[in-house]
Amino acid sequence: MSKALSIFDTTLRDGTQGEGISLSADDKLKIATKLDQLGVHYIEGGIPGSNNKDIEFFKRVKSLGLNAKIAAFGSTRRKDSIADQDANLNRIIESGAQAATLVGKSWDFHVHTALQTSLEENLAMIYDSIAYLKQKGLEVIFDAEHFFDGYKNNPEYALSVMKKAEEAGADWLVMCDTNGGTLPHEVHSIVSVLAGHAANSSLGIHTHNDCELAVANSLSAVQAGARQIQGTMNGYGERCGNANLCSIIPNLQLKMGYEVLTPAKLAQLTNTARYVSEIANVHMPNNQPYVGTSAFAHKGGIHVSAILRDSRTYEHVEPETVGNKQRVLVSELAGQSNILSKAQDMGIDFDPNNEDTKEVINRIKNLEHQGYQFEAADASLELLLRQANGELTELFVFESFKMLVEKTAGRPVVSEAFVKINIGGSSVYTAAEGNGPVNALDNALRKALVTYFPRLNEMHLSDYKVRVLDEMDATASKVRVLIESRDLSTSWNTVGVSGNVIEASWEALVDSIRYALLGETQLENQEVSSQRGGLVNH
Template sequence: MSTSISIFDTTLRDGTQGEGVSLSADDKLKIAKKLNDLGVQYIEGGIPGSNSKDIEFFKRVQTLGLSSKITAFGNTRRKNTEASQDRNLQSIIDSGAQAATLVGKSWDFHVYTALQTTLDENLAMIYDSISFLKQNGLEVVFDAEHFFDGYKNNPEYALAVLSKAKDAGADWLTMCDTNGGTLPHEIHDIVSTLTSNLPQANLSIHTHNDCELAVANTLSAIQAGARQVQGTINGYGERCGNANLCSIIPTLQLKMGYDCIEPASLSQLANTARYVSEIANVHMPVNQPYVGSAAFAHKGGIHVSAILRDSRTYEHIAPELVGNKQRILVSELAGQSNILSKAQEMGLEFDPSNEQSGKVIDKIKDLEHQGYQFEAADASLELILREANGEISELFSFESFKMLVEKSAGNPVISEAFVKLKIDGQSVYTAAEGNGPVNALDNALRKALSQSFPILKEMHLSDYKVRVLDEKDATAAKVRVLIESKNVESTWTTVGVSGNVIEASWEALVDSIRYALLGQSAQNEKELNINGQHGLINH
């Protein structure tokens, strides 16, 4: 029978101490619901009484009916005072939380330097505070701050701290690697010693990532006998971050045979990671293990050829287990297998034995050499594949565009675009303003097309990125523009490259329109093409 591991999420408390992470009360409530759906056992919501948004969170979270235990964080009582008179402890009780995380000093250096008190008084502070919260009906998780540093400096005292917390009734004893400097073998040895000295204690592990070892240290502690993991989604946290639950949970469950969350919930892990990233407005690394968009992405032709035969050749788990998916990237390293797989993914018929397949591969490699990148621009890639498959015919053609950018003293810059297209044999000339050249071009282009193609009214640009490709060329360098577009149903990205940022933007804009019209083109038994001037057609 598998051993159960309790998952304690501190994204809403310790995670918010990370640089650039700031969550409102509404943000915290949204994330709490997502964590509850994932199936974590504890959600540490913050420090009640410390600020208005945490007070609001603890008040409102009680109305959500979550099954996860909502936990409030605080310190032990102040030195030389009574626990019953401590405002911090009272605010934990008043918060309505089901459990409390109480942090106390376990390193004698900190007792002398930070608290400026005696070792005995620190033990009394720990005992009194835990006893007071237990008397008021709370489950208590005791966080022994700097435990491993303290143990290495004075093992007898560090052990005495945990023993005192256990005697006071603490339900969990958490060993914290607060500075993140302990190594996995040290964690394993120390936790193994504790399981012998405190045989009936429920041990928990809390690690930081200052040596890039938070996940490894957590796994070492579990192997040595800890039965609760504290961490954050995506590893958010102070300095280099906390232990990343998005790596720890699947490793424990899929690799080491422990039970952490329900298997069905595990398939929500990638979605949860991305959701929290969006709410926190923090970029999620594409190469993040298990949940990153590149975690199961394959680029080399030999790899892809093997993957198509059996995914186990280059994937350590089935990506669906954690809610991720396999991706085949198309680039200058691509072979025929990449193109075939990508075409199949898009629902396109693509004959690998056809001479046209080789031409498409050569074209993609040539475009990549010029600076195009299709790994993040699937829409532009799909247009190329549809063209090669003979599925795209002309709906409108490009004739010209020009830009006017005016700046006068005391006034903002005005951008105006003039676009000339041919639709159904008729020339259409439009002009539009925008808050910048690209916005003006986008407005003029869609203004010209919207009467003939009203579906474009549902589309808008959602992101715009520019990257300089040849920095040594300074202002004459080529640039690559990626444009993300959205409608009510989907999101897609297109690419353009040029030595002129306006032209590169135009290419990406036109592709975004072409892609948006593919559905309508199918209904009309037509497909879209832009002749001559569009960069992806005649490079």
């Protein structure tokens, strides 16, 4: 038996049923293009005629010239009707899609309760609908809804549904674990039974993640004979989501030896997953297997020491095979190996035998104990390491800042910041308003510096997060502020901690400016004083 498998992506249809996910027609076209570049075999675009977005998608996707087959989704004809007069089936035909995904009932309970018709009529609905679409030249993928529940309740009827679909000419018989409640051993057993009955149709699997088993169930089905695997990018979908193709694809290819994508395509997996996440505007879990930012991140000193010798000690695959990369984290668990690895990544020459290295490790541990978190603030960490290595020169020295926040009845809050810094021996005093105190501080500091450092015109604050560290202290709690900043080409993260949210924000903000100015070495041809303040790279 060939080990070739077909990947059927339903992110644009089933994935959009996930809470908080809404894609425009443009979004769908962008994702379809990216999925095609990844190399999936089928892209299910939606339900033709159900809404304007899907109508537009099917009209425009034809012009993209994709290699993947575009599938349109629909259900079998209505009970007691004629297939060629069914509006749903005709919209599938009119969509121009190359394949039709047709869903039908395979659980007798659903036939009686949801469709409120007889078991015989349901079989006729399935046969008529598939036969009609086949007559029109479409490839037909029959999704047997609730197949596993139906089989467990009435195996004879569930198998008769699949037999009727095959008689009508279905190219694929897809078993759906619609409620997501089936276990892997059950999936394997039931798929094996159907594999012994299907003669002319290939088998497929469509699982949901309600028991967090969608990936495992999909792999189990493949072992039992399924050759089409349906799922979504990042596991998007209704309730707990669909089977996550970002885990299924590498597991099949790297662990089970099946032919899924070329190695070059597989290396695009991480980029594709993150691209879809951005377009869908849904945060991707850091610990998502294979493609998450933490999937190959190492924190414990013993682990880092080992992976520096051979990454196989704590990595089950090479990150690059799926387009990800190894990361070494620095925290209170860090050892010398963590520091040396991070310094190497940043281009900093650290001597492991130098006492300064041990001092930096201890300082980082102390700061993390106070609430700092350098895992998510690489820019602040780099400044610490460069300072310890004697590579930084100060460009500006902080002297003071004041805040004015005024609220008048019937009028919006006004925030104004007053900042005093020393640049090249001269005091600079500026004031600026902002949309809140942090924005006002940012504007005032930037106003003071931009004349001397025009590069600051290219950067801006792009994200701001506050985390309460001591919940028991209520409003007196210490807080951690993480700031993300961007310029024309990159982004960086800085951190500040204090019992005062304004001070914590200021600390992270100053680090952000300091990092942006790495590489600046002189100021109007003047040597800058070496008092404590803003630091930059020599």
